Amino acid sequence: MTDQTEVSPPTPSGWAEPTPKVRLSHVPEGAMNLNVEGRQLSGPLQGFGPMWQKTYTVSLPEGTASPEEVVSAWKENFKDFWLPGDHFYAPLAGLNPGEVALINSRESVPGGLMKLSTGVMVVYSDETSFTLMTTQGHPFSGWVTFSAFEDEAGTKVQAQVLMRANDPMWEFGMRFLGGHKTEDRIWQHTLSSVAAHFGVQSDVATEILCVDKKLQWGRARNIWHNAGIRSGLYLTVYPFVRFRAAVRSSRRA
Amino acid sequence: MPQPQLATNVRKVSDDACVLDIEGEMTAFAEKVLTDAYNLATDDGARVIILNFENLQYMNSSGIGLLVTLLVRINRAKQRLLTYGLSDHYKHIFELTRLNDAIGIFDTEDQALNAAHA
Incomplete structure (x- = not known):
């Protein structure tokens, strides 16, 4: 655990301070903490694969909740709106x-x-929106903006992802192993959960736009930080490390 | 959908460069205004697009997203994107979101123009 004072204070405008390396202020009990501490943030310009803009929206009827109420509840309950079985440690x-x-x-x-194991940083937050930006090694490089605004029908709730797959391996997974569909499922579940929180059952509209088809081959070396490879190696080696430590400790005793 | 609080003015400053003066708030709702200004500059033959942020009042993360998608369009058209007039605060935000990796940032219009023709 690191000192809480290392976290950059938010600026009055809602933006985080620039940070050369990500620092965790707290590691929750039971969380696997890999691939986050000391990593750089990685935006849509730093990724490898084609750039996608994915927009997921759900409408709340007029009078259900204001945009401010939606975003406040969303921030407060973010981890509960996450896909079951996965953990978002807020x-x-x-x-x-x-x-x-x-x-x-x-x-x-x-x-x-x-x-x-991977992580995200809150780079922006105000009363009607907030944005999470990924760290190096995450499956995608980019950010997700969660927002709510008024339209003719009531309050529109939106998650918008601007991303590229981070490296060739993640790009392969996105294209051929269902990565894009999984991502759709994550955000559709999140938006359904937000709507359900306000007692609304509604379909999530999904709009997917390929902003840039090009692969950025200059970013292929991002694979060095691939959180999947690193988590896999760690999980493979970890039982042996624990076993060796236990043997050494019993010998000393 | 809220109305955009952004106004733009397109100025041709040399044979191949246009300045887009940005005034107001850069948010998701500014997409059409920004795209129209870019199209006007491109129709005018600009190879270098310079965004003047001296009168930018506010930019949120969706505004940064708009700049990313504009940058992609500009790169695809083999044009260049430069900026000037950003406050220190927004320079920090370009650093945070790593836009400064790909967009030239200058203090004044003269500096941006010199870079455009370098």
Whole structure:
């Protein structure tokens, strides 16, 4: 655990302070903490695969909740709206600018064969929106903006992802092993859960736009930080490390 | 959907460069205004697009997203994107979101123009 004072204070405008390396203020009990501490943030320009803009929306009828009420509840209950079986460890201080959240996920790995450890940072937050940006090694490089705004029918609730797969391996997974569908499922579930929180059952509209078809081959080396490979190696080696430590400790006794 | 609180003015400053003066709030609702200004500059033959942020009042994360998608369009058209007039605060935000990796940032229009023709 690191000192809480290392977290950059939010700026008055709602933006986090720039940070060369991500620092966790707290590691929750039971969380696997890999691939986050000391990593850089990675935006849609730093990824490898084609750039996608994915927009998921759900409508709440007029009078259900204001955009401010929706976003406040969303921030407060974010981890409960997450896909069951996966864990979003929200920062103790809440989803405020500069705070970092750990994610332990099986859904993001094709076939759910192992648990992936990665993280995101809250780069922006105001009363009607907040944005999470990924760290190096995450399946995608980019950010997700969660927002709510008024339209003719009531309050529109939206999650918008701007991303590229982070490296060639994640791109392969996105294209051929159902990665894009999994991602759709994650955000559709999240939006359905937000609507259900306000007592609304509604279909989630999904709009997918390929912003840039090009692969950024110069970013292929992002694979060095691949959180899937690193989590897999860790989970393979970890039992042996624990066993060796236990043997040494019993010998000393 | 809320109305955009953004106004733009397109100025041709040389044979191949246009300045887009940005005034107001850069949010998701500014997409059409920004795209129209970019199209106007491109129709005018601009190879270098310079965004003037001296009168930017506010930019949220959706506004940053708009800049990313504009940058992709500009790169695809083999144009260049430069900026000037960002406050220190927004320079920090370009750093945080790593837009500064791909967009030239200058203090003044003269500096941006010199870079455009370098």
